[in-house]
Amino acid sequence: MSISDKSQDLNISSVDSSSLVDKVESTLIELLISQKLTPGDLIPKEMELTKMLGVSRTVIREALNRLKTIGLIETSKRKGSIIKSPNLLFLLQKSLIPSILDHATLKDIFELRLVMEIGMSDLIFRRAKPKDIEELEAIVKEEPTSAKEVLFDIDHEIAFHGKLYEISGNQTLMDFQSILLPAFRYVYDSEMIKSPEHDSKWISHKDLVQILKNGTPNKFRNAMRKHLDRHFKGHFKDIKTT
Amino acid sequence: MSISDKSQDLNISSVDSSSLVDKVESTLIELLISQKLTPGDLIPKEMELTKMLGVSRTVIREALNRLKTIGLIETSKRKGSIIKSPNLLFLLQKSLIPSILDHATLKDIFELRLVMEIGMSDLIFRRAKPKDIEELEAIVKEEPTSAKEVLFDIDHEIAFHGKLYEISGNQTLMDFQSILLPAFRYVYDSEMIKSPEHDSKWISHKDLVQILKNGTPNKFRNAMRKHLDRHFKGHFKDIKTT
DNA sequence: GATGCGTCTTATGTATGACATAATGCAATA
DNA sequence: TATTGCATTATGTCATACATAAGACGCATC
Known part of the structure; x- marks a missing residue:
């Protein structure tokens, strides 16, 4: 019996291998949903988020970058990040x-x-x-x-x-x-x-x-x-x- | 007549406002296509890319992060980035x-x-x-x-x-x-x-x-x-x- | 010779500080 | 009033350092 079989049987909870960025990303998405934010709304600045979530600006930026990639937000200098209705396609x-x-x-x-x-x-x-x-x-x-x-x-x-x-x-x-x-x-x-x-x-x-x-x-x-x-x-x- | 009207008349080509990351991102995608890379293939390390493209590691990382977000690559420590067949949905x-x-x-x-x-x-x-x-x-x-x-x-x-x-x-x-x-x-x-x-x-x-x-x-x-x-x-x- | 163990190396992940750049608001000026 | 210019602010880019996980390698053990 291999170790992986065992882990199935024993129902060992798999260790959380996700990176910090992964976590911050989902946290942000949950935030969007729970706060009922709609297109046009602003989300906190990078520096505020670093304080809120206790991670470095690097991580915050990478997470925001992902949201940007999937079209959920748009960023502009001075204004910060703004919620967008993503074009799915x-x-x-x-x-x-x-x-x-x-x-x-x-x-x-x-x-x-x-x-x-x-x-x-x-x-x-x-x-x-x-x-x-x-x-x-x-x-x-x-x-x-x-x-x-x-x-x-x-x-x-x-x-x-x-x-x-x-x-x-x-x-x-x-x-x-x-x-x-x-x-x-x-x-x-x-x-x-x-x-x-x-x-x-x-x-x-x-x-x-x-x-x-x-x-x-x-x-x-x-x-x-x-x-x-x-x-x-x-x-x-x-x-x-x- | 506003300046924007004028720019239309004079057909001033709009400056390229895309960020460095945007450019690197599309460069990388073109690279994938032109090199005929298929799932399983490795792409250059971050440091090699910084040298190849002449930008900081930050920019490279943000671009790679986007490819990761759309499922084109997967990263792992020590191995680097590997091409993936993205799950579209x-x-x-x-x-x-x-x-x-x-x-x-x-x-x-x-x-x-x-x-x-x-x-x-x-x-x-x-x-x-x-x-x-x-x-x-x-x-x-x-x-x-x-x-x-x-x-x-x-x-x-x-x-x-x-x-x-x-x-x-x-x-x-x-x-x-x-x-x-x-x-x-x-x-x-x-x-x-x-x-x-x-x-x-x-x-x-x-x-x-x-x-x-x-x-x-x-x-x-x-x-x-x-x-x-x-x-x-x-x-x-x-x-x-x- | 094969297996298991510890160490070293490598490339990504995270943190920090600095400066560049664009957008905005406001005050000074013509 | 309209325009210019400066200060401010938040994102964009760079550089450096260190943490961490995954392989590679060598060594000991059986």
Whole structure:
């Protein structure tokens, strides 16, 4: 029996290996919450915090720096630190470096795209304005009509689907898409996805636009699912279609 | 005419106000990418970086601390800093403090939930194992059968829908849901959402489970949309139903 | 020869003091 | 009144010193 097994059995409380900065960081976050601070409020100066928490300014600064990194505060000279409403997605952007992400996560992200695009059909259908539809029509204008001929052009693909996200009117969703884009491209480029030939029942971009104009939310949602079918089939062979 | 107006006219390029730490941070990230570093690789020691970049150790440390905050690296004594595949969602967790998020973002997040749950129907349908269905049945067992009587119990709601995320088999999606949970709760608690009475066509959790057992992916997806309809109606009055 | 133990070395973690720099308020001045 | 200039304040950067944990290494023990 190894020592680690023993520690499980004996329920030895694991020693607190977190650094001072870690502790101060969480203390500060708790402070924000308990004090019900909202964006615009100021938090104590560095020197006050050093006195309050009994640690050096170095530690305080490193902790504040972390809050700054996750967008919870903003600092300026003379004024000090001010609470901010963080842009959730801005964060992801920095850490999302496709080459560093592991395969499983990349796969998840690609799947997430499919999930979002099907799910947002209702938003799109409701919020599409005539002008949006015109733009979509302009984008798909050059596409050949026969399904067989449709080549897979990633830039074109992104233009069309990107516009859909825009129409959804959900800023968080849009940000999310734009952040995940590098991951999508990476998945395509690295040939993790092979798009098989689509069959005659396949729904093209043009078809989607038509349904958006004349169909119902339900029809549109199901059409979107069909449109994405080749991706479901292509990589995620474990997903039943239709 | 104010000075700021003038600067616009004269097209004076705004001075770079970013701090040294900001610059070092992006330099380091570029380094990671250009050097094609992957998880497990070591990056130069703090002292080497101070020499390479010509700044003090303080600045280097603050920049490294940021990379650590976004999960790109991990540090340990004696070994130095090591590249990590960041858990994208872990990050969000810290910054997602509902009371600090602005209303618009909270609304977006709630909407995102609806989008994801409809969109992931296909994954659920394909990946649900007999055991999963049993669990779902256990969860909905206590529910009254008549739609009229169904009370809105948020914990029950979370148990059922949480299980659905689990079934989806997409780890990123699951993490996402668990992170967004506080925001969901907040939206419910703060009564930003009012659930209207559901009509006779409403789909209950029990109905969903039945369709999951005996239906098709298409039916399940559309049923999920109907199930969530009260939320679409409740808060997002600008969304057409069905 | 393998295992265990103590010591040394190394790189990060923390503390302290100093000065630079930007933002703000206020007083002096034209 | 408007503008300039100075003092103040709090963050940003630098330098140095020491604490601490994790490996590396050698040595003794079996």
